[in-house]
Amino acid sequence: METTYGGRAPAPSGREMTMPHMETDVLVVGAGAAGISAAMSAAKGGAKVLLADKSLVGRGGATIMAQMTVAAALGTYDSDDWELHLADTLKAGRGLCNEELSAILCQGAPERIRELDAWNVGWARDEDQNIRAVMAPGHSARRCVYVDFLATGPAIAQTLRSQVAKQRAITRVSGLSVRDLVVSDGRVVGAVAVNQHDGLVVTIAAKATIIAAGGLTKLFQRNSASANMGGDSYALALRAGAELIDMEFPQFFPIGHLAPRLVGMDPIMWDPFRYKLGGRLLNGRMEEFLENYGVSDSGTYTAPRDVTAYAIVKENEAGRGSPAGGAYLSFTHVPEADLRAAFGPTIDLLAENGIDLTRQPVEVAPIAHYHMGGIRVDTAMRTTLPGLYAAGEAVGGANGANRLSGNALPEALVFGELAGRLAADAVSGQPQGWSEGAAASILDLVAAVNARAEAAPEGTKAGTSALWTELKALMWDKVGLMRTEASLTEAVDRLREMRLTDLPQAALSPGAAFNTTVEDWFELRGALQLGEAIALAALNRRESRGAHQRLDYTETSADFERNQVLKLDGEAIAASWVPLTKLSSSKTFEAAQ
Amino acid sequence: MTSSVTLSVMRGTPQTGPALTHYDVPYTQGMSVLDALLWIRANVEPSLAVRYSCINANACKECSVMVDGAVVYACAARLTPAGATVEPLAGKTVVRDLVTDIVPSKEQLGAALGARR
Numbered sequence: 001m002e003t004t005y006g007g008r009a010p011a012p013s014g015r016e017m018t019m020p021h022m023e024t025d026v027l028v029v030g031a032g033a034a035g036i037s038a039a040m041s042a043a044k045g046g047a048k049v050l051l052a053d054k055s056l057v058g059r060g061g062a063t064i065m066a067q068m069t070v071a072a073a074l075g076t077y078d079s080d081d082w083e084l085h086l087a088d089t090l091k092a093g094r095g096l097c098n099e100e101l102s103a104i105l106c107q108g109a110p111e112r113i114r115e116l117d118a119w120n121v122g123w124a125r126d127e128d129q130n131i132r133a134v135m136a137p138g139h140s141a142r143r144c145v146y147v148d149f150l151a152t153g154p155a156i157a158q159t160l161r162s163q164v165a166k167q168r169a170i171t172r173v174s175g176l177s178v179r180d181l182v183v184s185d186g187r188v189v190g191a192v193a194v195n196q197h198d199g200l201v202v203t204i205a206a207k208a209t210i211i212a213a214g215g216l217t218k219l220f221q222r223n224s225a226s227a228n229m230g231g232d233s234y235a236l237a238l239r240a241g242a243e244l245i246d247m248e249f250p251q252f253f254p255i256g257h258l259a260p261r262l263v264g265m266d267p268i269m270w271d272p273f274r275y276k277l278g279g280r281l282l283n284g285r286m287e288e289f290l291e292n293y294g295v296s297d298s299g300t301y302t303a304p305r306d307v308t309a310y311a312i313v314k315e316n317e318a319g320r321g322s323p324a325g326g327a328y329l330s331f332t333h334v335p336e337a338d339l340r341a342a343f344g345p346t347i348d349l350l351a352e353n354g355i356d357l358t359r360q361p362v363e364v365a366p367i368a369h370y371h372m373g374g375i376r377v378d379t380a381m382r383t384t385l386p387g388l389y390a391a392g393e394a395v396g397g398a399n400g401a402n403r404l405s406g407n408a409l410p411e412a413l414v415f416g417e418l419a420g421r422l423a424a425d426a427v428s429g430q431p432q433g434w435s436e437g438a439a440a441s442i443l444d445l446v447a448a449v450n451a452r453a454e455a456a457p458e459g460t461k462a463g464t465s466a467l468w469t470e471l472k473a474l475m476w477d478k479v480g481l482m483r484t485e486a487s488l489t490e491a492v493d494r495l496r497e498m499r500l501t502d503l504p505q506a507a508l509s510p511g512a513a514f515n516t517t518v519e520d521w522f523e524l525r526g527a528l529q530l531g532e533a534i535a536l537a538a539l540n541r542r543e544s545r546g547a548h549q550r551l552d553y554t555e556t557s558a559d560f561e562r563n564q565v566l567k568l569d570g571e572a573i574a575a576s577w578v579p580l581t582k583l584s585s586s587k588t589f590e591a592a593q
Numbered sequence: 594m595t596s597s598v599t600l601s602v603m604r605g606t607p608q609t610g611p612a613l614t615h616y617d618v619p620y621t622q623g624m625s626v627l628d629a630l631l632w633i634r635a636n637v638e639p640s641l642a643v644r645y646s647c648i649n650a651n652a653c654k655e656c657s658v659m660v661d662g663a664v665v666y667a668c669a670a671r672l673t674p675a676g677a678t679v680e681p682l683a684g685k686t687v688v689r690d691l692v693t694d695i696v697p698s699k700e701q702l703g704a705a706l707g708a709r710r
Binding site: 020061064197225227260263265266353 | 621628651682
């Protein structure tokens with residue numbers, strides 16, 4: 001078969017065609033578990049839905065990456081119930097969880113797991129054909145369900161892809177990048193987006209918009225992110241005028257794969273190995289070390305994520321790291337038959353990578369994995385901006401200062417379902433609020449950046465990659481696991497300079513079709529601002545708590561038992577503090593029913 | 594010490610037609626073809642277009658390309674010290690460089706516009 005390059009006659013560039021306008025009841029930005037769940041429930045509620053993803057629907061984002069488990073109190077084992085799950089979630093969150101959101105997550109999870117089961121997602125079963133659930137760090141009951149082998153996220157993504165494809169009320173668009181939300185009279189009325197394949201700009205009128213493209217770990221040098229987890233969700237919301245909360249809390253997964261180089265597998269893969277087989281975490285001297293940090297873990301997998309990440313970094317600082325700068329993870333004491341029974345084909349994949357777990361340990365180190373902070377919402381997933389909802393990882397608050405393992409997927413499924421359902425209710429019978437005028441400044445910016453790209457001489461080396469490289473290094477070194485006033489101040493200053501001075505001048509390459517430099521430019525526009533937001537929030541929180549560790553304020557302080565809210569004030573990011581959201585009464589849960 | 598390896602990449606758009614471009618990439622044992630492509634994007638040519646999402650997990654199945662004539666996932670294909678030639682998928686229409694039109698027809702903007710305008 002030939003690869004087709006088309007005729008030599010220039011194909012019409014999207015940028016030269018008439019700008020199309022679309023109308024929908026509900027626009028969902030991001031098509032992972034949260035976005036698809038939101039689209040499905042909005043359609044069920046009678047709304048017409050446009051489901052847009054920068055990547056391919058159901059393939060980009062975080063869901064597909066999840067190789068591990070989903071926490072849900074199905075109640076099969078250990079007398080578990082959702083209130084116990086909630087207690088574990090609040091404990092892991094180090095006192096900062098928005099308890100109402102945490103409760104919605106924990107209470108809603110079992111129904112979503114059973115719904116996926118009915119759609120044949122393929123949950124692993126026990127001998128009695130119950131959905132099998134295992135223990136995971138921080139949980140007080142066996143409640144973490146999974147799909148073998150290391151296939152939880154891909155199985156959920158595939159199941160949701162086939163379900164969403166059956167819905168006639170949902171229009172799916174892959175490769176559509178939302179450049180900005182359109183705000184008219186204080187209300188989100190739609191968005192401006194660009195079709196990556198040809199650069200075609202499209203305006204979208206929507207009665208409600210749900211942001212479900214969470215994840216920003218791509219901002220950190222060592223990360224487990226997929227390509228489009230550059231923080232679009234938070235940046236879109238912030239620029240539109242919505243509030244963000246708890247942005248100082250990125251989660252570092254303590255045992256991301258470090259060495260030897262492993263291809264075809266996610267760096268988070270050792271997590272399920274530890275669930276099933278325990279394994280031993282050792283320092284460069286082959287000694288267990290977590291006990292020196294006040295927790296026990298030997299042969300089990302019970303030490304909290306934040307403590308483990310901290311301990312590995314501290315061991316390296318003390319010169320007791322593994323050769324590549326992490327710690328050893330060893331399964332050499334586990335019989336080969338047990339390894340194979342637990343992970344079957346994965347053992348072969350490891351062998352292809354030259355790794356024999358019966359003979360050698362691997363090296364692991366902390367890796368940016370998830371963001372606890374996010375868009376501030378109420379119990380109906382409404383942001384502080386009318387017409388704008390959020391769902392999934394994009395939402396801040398449910399996980400406080402440290403997320404309990406297994407809570408990311410239920411957060412996506414439960415919040416997605418809720419946001420879609422309530423958005424559909426809210427827009428029923430409502431008119432569009434679209435305003436050409438309100439979209440004008442965004443269209444001007446899109447046109448100006450395109451014009452700058454087109455004016456560049458052929459062969460120009462774009463400056464976007466260098467900015468991304470600097471941003472990631474800066475965030476890792478100065479806003480990562482070990483923060484100080486000096487490092488954070490330096491980061492805030494440099495990030496602001498990069499955004500206001502370097503980015504506007506960054507060279508771009510010409511071409512309307514799949515122009516990575518223009519895509520990167522718009523992604524950086526958000527990522528640089530978010531980096532600054534994270535650094536600023538971390539600077540303001542003068543204590544150490546959960547994922548936020550300050551070398552100059554090592555103690556957890558009762559003064560900081562409150563949440564930090566960020567909002568744009570002109571070009572500046574304004575921070576303020578709000579009291580914790582505690583559960584008051586059972587009325588809180590009505591929204592989740 | 595790292596040695597270097599040559600990655601030859603078929604680049605081009607429907608307007609320019611294809612051209613094989615050669616890049617010297619630092620080689621580390623065990624690296625993937627996608628590692629090399631992303632190194633080129635980060636260090637040499639930010640406009641190099643390749644479709645990928647999960648980067649490392651072989652989960653999203655977006656990064657299929659031809660390496661030395663065989664269809665592979667770039668994230669799972671190991672680069673050898675001999676180097677490799679990377680081309681867009683055969684039988685597909687090229688959008689730019691290694692990006693081909695693999696978006697399902699019902700998920701394309703054109704289909705959405707047809708349905709809604």
